Amino acid sequence: MVELECEIYYRTKQKNHEYFYYEFSDVKSVFSNVTEPYLEKVKNIEDPILQHISLYLVHNYNNYKPDFSDTGDYSKNEACKNLNRWIDKEKSIYTRATKCSKNKDAWNKHIESLWEKLQINNNNGKKCNRYEHFSNTTTFPDELKEYTCYQHVPENYTCTAPQVNSSTTENPCSNCITTCPPCKNNCTNSESTIQSSYLTSTPDNCATICTQMCPDGFPSLIPTVSISVCFTLLGVFILQFFLYKVIKNVLL
Incomplete structure (x- = not known):
């Protein structure tokens, strides 16, 4: 009162x-x-x-x-x-x-x-x-000497963790599976040839890298090359035979 x-x-x-x-x-x-x-x-x-x-x-x-x-x-x-x-x-x-x-x-x-x-x-x-x-000479208890000034953060502030370079941690074969035809069991991870190429690769040249890692996952070019060589040799042989006949008739 x-x-x-x-x-x-x-x-x-x-x-x-x-x-x-x-x-x-x-x-x-x-x-x-x-x-x-x-x-x-x-x-x-x-x-x-x-x-x-x-x-x-x-x-x-x-x-x-x-x-x-x-x-x-x-x-x-x-x-x-x-x-x-x-x-x-x-x-x-x-x-x-x-x-x-x-x-x-x-x-x-x-x-x-x-x-x-x-x-x-x-x-x-x-x-x-x-x-x-x-006065700015105010002293605080010793227990608070390690005090860290509070930094006010807006409620809608988004904290983003540092971006990790996935090219150094991902398995080259795992990326190949999602962007290229499936690899067979003989897919390898050679540190000297495959991974070094993968670190500098892009989706555009992934097919080339996948070929190096998984050669059986793509059609072989050996039959096509063999047929081309055979037809070339046959053409050369026919040409030589024709020139032989012509030169022989001229000399006779």
């Missing part, structure tokens, strides 16, 4: 440190003050954590802007002071006290630049200057 009465008191009567500390730390369910042009900048942030923090920053800044001063001085203004302390706490958590360099770069790119945009758009009214309170 006492806590509820204190909360009502801070909300209605006195806006002091405790009041703004509670307001900036409170979990929001509606971000009604996040409108253009800030909404477009927030949408372009891919990191879901930074996007969430940016929503809170715009909401808190715009919602409590009437409590800021005309000069933007934070030292004598509880609203501006607590907003700076709140954003410092978020930065310390996200960047691990600036020890995660990539997270620090992302923070400066999205969050600090967003604060600057809020400042520029409120240049003629009440505003809050940015001032860092937290």
Whole structure:
């Protein structure tokens, strides 16, 4: 009951440190003050954590802007002071006290630049200057010294394993079976002749390689060559016989 009465008191009567500390730390369910042009900048942030923090920053800044001063001085203004302390706490958590360099770069790119945009758009009214309170000398327990900075990965990110060169692992005969006529049991895998040819082969010259590996899987050319040689020899013999007759008749 006492806590509820204190909360009502801070909300209605006195806006002091405790009041703004509670307001900036409170979990929001509606971000009604996040409108253009800030909404477009927030949408372009891919990191879901930074996007969430940016929503809170715009909401808190715009919602409590009437409590800021005309000069933007934070030292004598509880609203501006607590907003700076709140954003410092978020930065310390996200960047691990600036020890995660990539997270620090992302923070400066999205969050600090967003604060600057809020400042520029409120240049003629009440505003809050940015001032860092937290220290980057934060020490962590010894058990966490091997800490690896978390790299945020989009949900739809596809991790592809390095492509393996299948030409160095596949059996030449197995590829021959799918692209050439079936080989018989005498198919061989000679490292010196067959595999070396296979590593540089393409589907167009696979027939030649399969012939080297599985000669019985293709028709033999020996009968055709033998017939051609016989006809050639017969023609030569007939020609010689004809020339012999002609020369003999001339001499007689």
